[in-house]
Amino acid sequence: MQKAILITGCSSGIGLVTATDLKQRGYRVIATCRKAADIEMLQQKGFEVVRLDLDDSESIQQAATEVLTMTDGKLYALFNNGGYGVYGRLDTISRRQFEQQFSTNLFGAHELTQLLLPSMLKQGEGRIIQTSSVMGIISTPGRGLYAASKYALEAWSDALRLELYGSGIQVSLIEPGPISTAFSDNVNQTQSNSPVKNPPIAKRFTLPPEALIPIVRHALESPRAKIRYRVTLVTKAMAIFKRLLPDRLMDKILANKG
Numbered sequence: 001m002q003k004a005i006l007i008t009g010c011s012s013g014i015g016l017v018t019a020t021d022l023k024q025r026g027y028r029v030i031a032t033c034r035k036a037a038d039i040e041m042l043q044q045k046g047f048e049v050v051r052l053d054l055d056d057s058e059s060i061q062q063a064a065t066e067v068l069t070m071t072d073g074k075l076y077a078l079f080n081n082g083g084y085g086v087y088g089r090l091d092t093i094s095r096r097q098f099e100q101q102f103s104t105n106l107f108g109a110h111e112l113t114q115l116l117l118p119s120m121l122k123q124g125e126g127r128i129i130q131t132s133s134v135m136g137i138i139s140t141p142g143r144g145l146y147a148a149s150k151y152a153l154e155a156w157s158d159a160l161r162l163e164l165y166g167s168g169i170q171v172s173l174i175e176p177g178p179i180s181t182a183f184s185d186n187v188n189q190t191q192s193n194s195p196v197k198n199p200p201i202a203k204r205f206t207l208p209p210e211a212l213i214p215i216v217r218h219a220l221e222s223p224r225a226k227i228r229y230r231v232t233l234v235t236k237a238m239a240i241f242k243r244l245l246p247d248r249l250m251d252k253i254l255a256n257k258g
Contacts, residue, residue: 002028004071005220008052008112009082011038013181014131017209018079018216019047025217030067032082054082054108055100064115073119077127077220080109085146085183088190093145097190105149110156117169125168129219130157134177134235137242140254142196161227172219175239177232178206205233 005022009015010031023029023046031042032052042049050066053059067075083105086097113128120126135143136150154173161171178198189195215229230236241250 001074002026003076004028004030004074005077005079006030006032006050006067006075006116007079007081008032008054008109009131010042010047010049011035013183014176014179014209014212015079015081016042018081018212020045021213022216022220023047027220028071030070032063052082052112054104054112057111060108060111061115064112067116068119074123075116075120076123076125077129078113078116078120079129079131079216080113081129081131082108083131083149085143085187086190087142087146087187087196089142090144092190097188098145101145101149102152105146106152106156109153113160120169121167123168126170127220127225128160128164128169128171129216130171130173132157132173132175134175134232134238136173136175137235138238138250138254170219170225172225172227172229174212174215174219174229175231175235176207176212177230177235177238178203179211179232180206180208207232 005027007015007019007022007029010019011033015031019029019031029047030050031047032050033039033042034051034053039049039051048070050063050070051059052063084101086093086101109130120128130153132153133146133150135147136154139147139151157171157173164171187196211231215231219225219229230239241253245253
């Protein structure tokens, strides 16, 4: 029987690339996106598509119901990949922007998982994968809100993994780092006169979204999936530095003050 996987945020980048690979690999891929044009694009590519707005509880509930009906309650995996970034100094960010960032990047993933988890538990096996970020490890000027949402996603995922211990459902985090997707182009900048940009050196370590393909495959298919998958050299280095270096030295590095 085909294993069914629900992937959020499939309009481009990591979501689209991994959905395409898994479909070719024989999975029954149910792709989600928010915009009508993206739904049409995915349908033309042969995907089963469910409209989903992670910032809208009603949309999440409707999507979960639709997915459970489509799969007859037999969903094997959930890839919580959808999300976006709000960049800007913290003193330029409104409470509403704060709420929307967490609503999409964390609350939506929580609600969707909560609705789908009971059917997965009945099967006694499954995988839940989250797209985190290098910003789930470090926080830098201008990216504090986005980092906060990813730090929270990491903590939520750690608790979920422990709560599901022995259930047959494995939980993994993917921490990509710089990936050449449309993510940066779609960032909501709160300071249009001084937008937050990636440092030039980041280009040297940027990988294409296809770099995620073997990682997602491993998270889905290995008998013992990793808890964290650190993809780029930037992410791997930051994880080591954060663990080994004094906080004030890390501050100098991350503030780009040598």
